[in-house]
Amino acid sequence: MRRAEILASRILFWGGLLSIALMVIGMWGAWGAPDSSTSPTWGAPGAPQAPHERAVGGAASTLERTVAAQPRAVYTSVGQVVAALAQRPVEPLAIVASGILLLLVTPFASVVAVFVVFVVAGDRKYAGVAAVLIGALLVSLLFVGRR
Amino acid sequence: MGSILFLLSLFATSIATGALGSMLGLGGGTLLVPILTIFFGVNLHYAMGASLISVIATSSGAAAGFLWLGLSNLRVGLFLAVPTIIGALVGATLVGIVPPRVLELIFGIAIGLAGLITLRPARLRGAATAEADPLAVSFALEGSYYDQALGQHVSYRATAVKRGLGAMFGAGFLSGLLGIGAGAFTVLAMDSVLKLPMKVSTATSNFMIGITAAASAGVFFGRGDVHPLIAGPVAVGVLLGAYLGTRLLVRLTNTAVRRLFLVVVFYLSLSMILRGLGVHLW
Numbered sequence: 202m203r204r205a206e207i208l209a210s211r212i213l214f215w216g217g218l219l220s221i222a223l224m225v226i227g228m229w230g231a232w233g234a235p236d237s238s239t240s241p242t243w244g245a246p247g248a249p250q251a252p253h254e255r256a257v258g259g260a261a262s263t264l265e266r267t268v269a270a271q272p273r274a275v276y277t278s279v280g281q282v283v284a285a286l287a288q289r290p291v292e293p294l295a296i297v298a299s300g301i302l303l304l305l306v307t308p309f310a311s312v313v314a315v316f317v318v319f320v321v322a323g324d325r326k327y328a329g330v331a332a333v334l335i336g337a338l339l340v341s342l343l344f345v346g347r348r
Numbered sequence: 349m350g351s352i353l354f355l356l357s358l359f360a361t362s363i364a365t366g367a368l369g370s371m372l373g374l375g376g377g378t379l380l381v382p383i384l385t386i387f388f389g390v391n392l393h394y395a396m397g398a399s400l401i402s403v404i405a406t407s408s409g410a411a412a413g414f415l416w417l418g419l420s421n422l423r424v425g426l427f428l429a430v431p432t433i434i435g436a437l438v439g440a441t442l443v444g445i446v447p448p449r450v451l452e453l454i455f456g457i458a459i460g461l462a463g464l465i466t467l468r469p470a471r472l473r474g475a476a477t478a479e480a481d482p483l484a485v486s487f488a489l490e491g492s493y494y495d496q497a498l499g500q501h502v503s504y505r506a507t508a509v510k511r512g513l514g515a516m517f518g519a520g521f522l523s524g525l526l527g528i529g530a531g532a533f534t535v536l537a538m539d540s541v542l543k544l545p546m547k548v549s550t551a552t553s554n555f556m557i558g559i560t561a562a563a564s565a566g567v568f569f570g571r572g573d574v575h576p577l578i579a580g581p582v583a584v585g586v587l588l589g590a591y592l593g594t595r596l597l598v599r600l601t602n603t604a605v606r607r608l609f610l611v612v613v614f615y616l617s618l619s620m621i622l623r624g625l626g627v628h629l630w
Binding site for chain 1: 415584
């Protein structure tokens, strides 16, 4: 039991730290990108466009201009983020998105680790509970990996 | 306002919100959604997506510490996370169907309720002597910890587990539907239904809301509601603010914190309810 707690604690700590580091690096790059307020990239024909890009709102014009300077505004799948990371130069927003994805899977990884510890310890009841949780989290991750 | 200025103000607001949220025990996300929506004019769905990411970030940091210290009860957390996640997945799926104005109305009511819940007195001891619940015995929903304030070991065992499971589903549903951690609701259920000590409830809730928010955030991400340029600064800012808030808390009196809490929470609650009814204060 104590082993499971320590393992989950380490995964949450390092996963959280690494994902925040990725977000900071990506934001640093995105903020340093030229502000092209007249760029038509936002939803322009031929530009990669997520289906749910939408007007952000009142202060939005500012944000939209910032986003317009980026090749893609919103990522909706792991595949899109990986493809953007593979491009050179790397899109700063893709680095932020990879940090977000890493943060998303961190609690999932902690539950998987706890599941393994319970299986090894022969605690079938809690291995089963952890397995149900993993199943529910997998359903959620299917939304991320479906495109 | 220039782009960089806008993003810096978003970052600074997130730090302030994280600090305030941690001082008030409400979490940064609950305050963040109305602030982003009302003052920054950010789309409600993007605000909720960013809030969920910030909840996972703060929860990961806090839960790592509480698990390391042995204050979080891992078994209780895993067991209660099952209905919470199912509720969160249902709620997060409904976000795409429910009109934004209805969401704003529900949010306003929920944040007001969360505020009232947080103001109630805390339970210091568990219910170890209460009648044993068969589910609690079967799943070993019990434990003990050394309480420094009381100067003794505190033993506890969960009661009314079936009702607790239902309450957790409700808390998870609100978390998924509104893009918040819903820590106030999970702690309320653990405290008043399961009769767990407040410290254990808070520490275990931190572990649970991270898992719950991750489940909801997956749905939000896949739908395109997690905007990196909003979620990034918000997550880093709220995490930094939460750290600063815990440091600042020791310098403030309880009365000062409560006054601040009442003003902020009920103003945001009223604003969101009015927005839901079509009245915009800003």
